[in-house]
Every structure is written in C-alpha cells, then in structure tokens.
Amino acid sequence: MGAAAEDAVQQLGLLMDQVEAPLMRSFQNVHQGHPRETMLRFLKAREWNVSKAHKMLVESLNWRIQNEIDSVLERPILPVDLYRSIRGSQLVGLSGYTKEV
Secondary structure (H helix, E strand, C coil): CCHHHHHHHHHHHHHHCCCCHHHHHHHHHHHCCCHHHHHHHHHHHCCCCHHHHHHHHHHHHHHHHHCCHHHHHHCCCCCHHHHHHHHHHCCCCCCCCCCCC
C-alpha cells in the first residue's frame, strides 16, 4: 500500500475518532477488530477521497442505527417453530470469488 493510501487511512481514522458514541459502537460492530481494513474498503469505494469515504461510512453507520442492525440478533424470532422450519429449509453458506484490486 502506498504512502498516499496510508495517509488517507490515517485521516479517515482521525475523523472517525470524532464521531458520536452510538456511531462509534456501530463502527466497532462493523470492523470487528479490523478498523484499518474497514476504512480501506470505504476509501477504495470513494477513490481515496477521504471526505466522501467519511460521509459514506457515517451514512452507513446511521442506517445501521436507524434499522437496529446491531441489535437484530439479540431479539428472539417468534414463533420459534416457524423460525426453525424456515431455517431448516434454507441452504446456509456463501460461495464465490472476490476481485482483489
């Protein structure tokens, strides 16, 4: 990774350090211990433009908060029998390839 990319990650990291607590909690759930890699994804998506990547990341985190994504698995799915029948009928797993840039 080039020096410009590392600078962009640093700048985005500084901006993320200033976000409000709910956004920071959601960001921690998103990055799951890998904040640098998560910031790289958003920077790549916005062609290394730090302000656009920050805006996109904050909008994504706000969407997660508004839709209670971080707490969706904490709530039980009722009725349990319906959940189990649907879950049992679904194929579980992902397959495919990703293009490394």
